[in-house]
Amino acid sequence: MLNRLVGMLSGNQKPAPAQPAPAARAPRTADTPAPAKASAKHHSVMRREAMLGRDQRVAAYTFMLRRDSGERDETLPEVQQLIDETLLDNLRSMDIARLLGQRKAFVPIRPASLTHPLIDGWPAAGTVWTLKITGADAPDDALLARMAELKARGFLFAVDAETAMRPNSQGLLQHADYVLVSVAHEDMTAVTTQMAAVSRLATGKQFVASEVQTLEAFHMCHKLQFALFMGPFITRREKLDQPTVGPSRAKVLSLMNRVRTGAELPALAEQFRHDPTLSVRLLRYVNSPGMGLMNKIGGIEQALMVMGQDKLYRWLTMILFTGGKTQDLDHAVLENALARGRLAEQLAGRALFAKARDEIFVAGLFSMLDVVMRVPIEQALQQISLPAEISEAILHRRGPYAPYLALAIACEEDDQQSIETLAKSIDREVAEINAAHMDALLWAQQMAEE
Numbered sequence: 001m002l003n004r005l006v007g008m009l010s011g012n013q014k015p016a017p018a019q020p021a022p023a024a025r026a027p028r029t030a031d032t033p034a035p036a037k038a039s040a041k042h043h044s045v046m047r048r049e050a051m052l053g054r055d056q057r058v059a060a061y062t063f064m065l066r067r068d069s070g071e072r073d074e075t076l077p078e079v080q081q082l083i084d085e086t087l088l089d090n091l092r093s094m095d096i097a098r099l100l101g102q103r104k105a106f107v108p109i110r111p112a113s114l115t116h117p118l119i120d121g122w123p124a125a126g127t128v129w130t131l132k133i134t135g136a137d138a139p140d141d142a143l144l145a146r147m148a149e150l151k152a153r154g155f156l157f158a159v160d161a162e163t164a165m166r167p168n169s170q171g172l173l174q175h176a177d178y179v180l181v182s183v184a185h186e187d188m189t190a191v192t193t194q195m196a197a198v199s200r201l202a203t204g205k206q207f208v209a210s211e212v213q214t215l216e217a218f219h220m221c222h223k224l225q226f227a228l229f230m231g232p233f234i235t236r237r238e239k240l241d242q243p244t245v246g247p248s249r250a251k252v253l254s255l256m257n258r259v260r261t262g263a264e265l266p267a268l269a270e271q272f273r274h275d276p277t278l279s280v281r282l283l284r285y286v287n288s289p290g291m292g293l294m295n296k297i298g299g300i301e302q303a304l305m306v307m308g309q310d311k312l313y314r315w316l317t318m319i320l321f322t323g324g325k326t327q328d329l330d331h332a333v334l335e336n337a338l339a340r341g342r343l344a345e346q347l348a349g350r351a352l353f354a355k356a357r358d359e360i361f362v363a364g365l366f367s368m369l370d371v372v373m374r375v376p377i378e379q380a381l382q383q384i385s386l387p388a389e390i391s392e393a394i395l396h397r398r399g400p401y402a403p404y405l406a407l408a409i410a411c412e413e414d415d416q417q418s419i420e421t422l423a424k425s426i427d428r429e430v431a432e433i434n435a436a437h438m439d440a441l442l443w444a445q446q447m448a449e450e
Helices: 002-009 077-093 111-114 141-152 172-173 186-203 216-221 247-260 265-273 276-286 300-322 328-345 353-367 369-373 377-381 389-398 402-410 419-425 430-449
Strands: 046-054 058-065 102-109 127-131 156-160 179-181 206-210 228-229
Touching: 046 141, 046 328, 046 430, 058 228, 058 328, 077 102, 077 111, 077 430, 102 111, 102 353, 111 141, 127 179, 127 186, 141 172, 141 186, 156 300, 179 228, 186 216, 186 228, 206 402, 216 228, 228 389, 247 276, 247 300, 265 276, 265 300, 276 300, 276 419, 300 328, 300 369, 328 353, 328 369, 328 430, 353 389, 353 402, 369 377, 377 389, 389 402, 402 419, 419 430
Parallel strands: 058 102, 102 127, 127 156, 156 179, 179 206, 206 228
Antiparallel strands: 046 058, 046 228
């Protein structure tokens, strides 16, 4: 069952065939092409941070370079220019235009880089230039004119609230579409005061709550006039005094285990009948237009027969993340988990065989079970039957699947000092990782919406 999971989660797409070999790692031969080398001058692993809308679903991403642990002084103009060039070049190589049809992309950039040649050919729809303005910078007429020119082409702009409130920077507000307000200190009185001050200077601006640390802080911000929310709260492991698995998810886990072990349809149907809510959802799904059935299905066992085990396991996986008594941010967590699993699987695509790739995908997906189920990861994994290699990668970051999972997680986080070492250990170039990252985001977005 596991070696078919990736196919069924991607709409029954088949993974690329691999040459047979006794070990999990496929040997490279003279006929096997080597990984493509990076063609750009500067490459660094990109990381992303999701931005949620008021409906608690992913509405945008902001993309950043992984922080360099070296000692270069990022305040130097030449270093700042290099950072911006690297960021733009990486995003272009990732073909960010594919994402912009469905999500906005907030791209942090210095004002001086708005005249970079890459900007002229950049896709405007969905791109939000987040201006990084230091205390020494003062917006001049040339910058405001360039912003007006780019806005006429369809670009959007975001500025930090503290920057926009400076006496010599308030002209930026006339061209800004979004204003970022840090809520890291969780002082909501100060936050509302700052938002009111911005609104007095310029109306019609959309506010973005940045550095939202906890789910509690998100709820406080949601009561205010914020349009977007970003920060580690989306995938944060909240501490619970008495962690428990809700009964609905416990039933879904039991069904998933039965499907994996090849349970007969009558036994599965009987378990569905014990949960009327889940039965209704199953019948609603199987009779949806997407299934393409000519006649309506009215019985549980008939619905299970029509779906088959592969589609049933896929559907149960989605229900596990978003079904039953849903928690806040379930859909956002699902999209993140799907992207993580897909990226880990793609990174392993050239080196490992189908069964191993499938299990790496599962490792990425289920590495976030603790977030959505709100129980310790050890407790979550105990309730679903998984191969030892998957559990080892998730719980202990070791075993053959661990490097792929670690790299996928590194694309979501900062200060991953070992990322270059991990890339080398799986024989992957930075440009390949970035391209696979974008592919995974697009695939996860489509799957989460379906």
